[in-house]
Amino acid sequence: MKKRKFGLVLSSVLAASAILGACGAKDEKPAKEKENENASSGESNKEKAFSVAMVTDVGGVDDKSFNQSAWEGVQAYGKEHNLEKGKGFDYLQSKSDADYDSNLNALVRRDFNLIYGIGFMMADAVEAVATDNPEKHFALVDAEVKADNVVSVLFKEQEGAFLAGVAAAKMSKSGKIGFVGGVDIPVINRFEAGFVEGAKAVNPKIEIKSKYTGAFDKADLGKITANSMYSSGVDVIFHAAGATGNGVFSEAKERKKKDPNANVWVIGVDADQYEEGKIDDKTNVTLTSMLKGVNTAVIDISNKAKKGEFPGGKTLTYGLAEDGVKLADSRGAIPADVQTVIDEYKEKIAKGEIKVPEKVKK
């Protein structure tokens, strides 16, 4: 009796696994067929659609920062070419460093034509997977890998941050401005360097407080840091701290709500953070945002690759001249006379008359 029951359990477990296994096998085929159908019907020419996909770093696809911007770029590319999500374009999120490799490989296996790794932390993983799959194309944002099938995308954050520094120094009444950074890494150092340089260009006496919170995902830390800065007389803060920067916005908004006449400003980063600083229809603490055009770069490279002009092995650098970094529309927060100064500097940097350093001079 006992033995029979045990046997029954065993066989039912085996049956269940067999069913699951069979499902796995069955599901794969239709997916591939559908992909082919999509390729032939979605595109007017009969070639297979050029598909792109990306792997986020630990920030996730809704980080209001460069992962999100990259995904917007991928989506825009997909829309432009009538591709379907999941087949023509897709993303995978990484929960930890260990996932980069697996996620990139998962996309390779699904046969995407071009695969993006977003974030400087993915450099090692992209290099390893690219070496294993020399026939595939990869693109890496924010870091450099030397391989024939990888294109590296870098931004001159310091150039955009320079303009943010000019704006901050011009708008500050107290002569004190602040910089809140995330983790102390080269990318964020470029933001700081540009900001300091820009502010000093228009006001050599300006006092700049810099603080690295050590994290991109701790809004509470951002709030505390902003609080101590504003309390010490700083009136404009530029953040380059991802979600930590959301705390800077909430601190600024609280201060502005208490005293509507207070001169409190935040300069956003990566994406247009106008919505983050909104108190009501008239008041907003967002002065402007330094945009990092990950989306435009992604669309640009995807289209090039589609045409067969994939710039493999090269490092593309997007600065002010290439429209890769810029300031967002201030929606009236920056007066016209300040805007003219900003535009003058913009032109000088784009022409190469001013070289902005990548590290803060000490």
Place this chain on the structure above:
Amino acid sequence: MSNRVINILVPIISIIIGLIVGAIVMVVSGYDPVQGYSALWTGIFGDSYSIGNTIRQITPYILAGLAVAFAFRTGLFNIGVEGQLILGWLAAAWVGYAFELPKIIHLPLALLAAAAAGALWAFIAGFLKAKFKVHEVIATIMLNYTALYIANAVIKKLSDGSFKTERIHDSASLRSPFLRELTDNSSLHYGIIVALLMVVVMWFILEKTTRGYELKAVGFNKHAADYAGMNVNKNIILAMTISGMFAGLGGAMEALGTFGNASIKAGFTGIGFDGIAVALLGANTPLGVVFGASLFGSLKYGALNMPNAAGIPEEIVSIIIALIIFFVASGYIIRVALQKLSKKKEGQ
């Protein structure tokens, strides 16, 4: 029903219930559970690549689980596995790139360094507990943070301001071209052998040595052990140190196998904390830990394939995986239910 049948039935039923509840979550949120679970299944066992990576994921879990389980058997709650693991990771990576030695010396040396680093960190907590009655839970939690930030600072220093150390030399690597070829370029490495060896070591210490008997005795009843003439304090320190050794080796798996370097972390890896659950699932026995780690590692790795193949969002996947583990962990409820059921039948 005999105990044996119940012992086999309990985990199976709890996994099935977990899967059913997970399926309900998927249906409610508008996804196809069959597709979701087949994605999970192929994510774990689909091909040689997935199997290789699943085993790679299981490896550190085994060692973290052993670390927690070993301390538990001596009546200690080692929450510091995370910190011990991070320091082991750093030590292994450093030895891996700073020295140039033949493989036969280099690899064992790197492993030893990791074990020593983990052991040292756990020793502090054990020493404080034995000498000053500082509760090991508080001490190890705090030591986790110090370990994390010390490691970050050291990595920064070692790499001249960068965020990761140099790559380890091949002579210290656990990876092998053979395993890569076998598993279609997965990141499987020989660490699993080290982990399984440690399973045997833990079993041997606990079951076959006088010292192990003493350690267990202290775990069962400290005062009785003391009365029987055993040195309780010495055993507490020893148990923590050995536990830390396992944890440090867990870090070495990441340094010498999976990553090949140590990089600055914004937060904990989570492996050490999951090790607590692994140990509890495995009832703190060496073999049980292997099963617990296999379940954790497979689900964790297989789950990556659910957004990939079935389009289920990350967040829902996390809920489903947590539910499955939850039901497995609450196996006791099912055990009680089964026993009642069988008693009723006997009554009839």
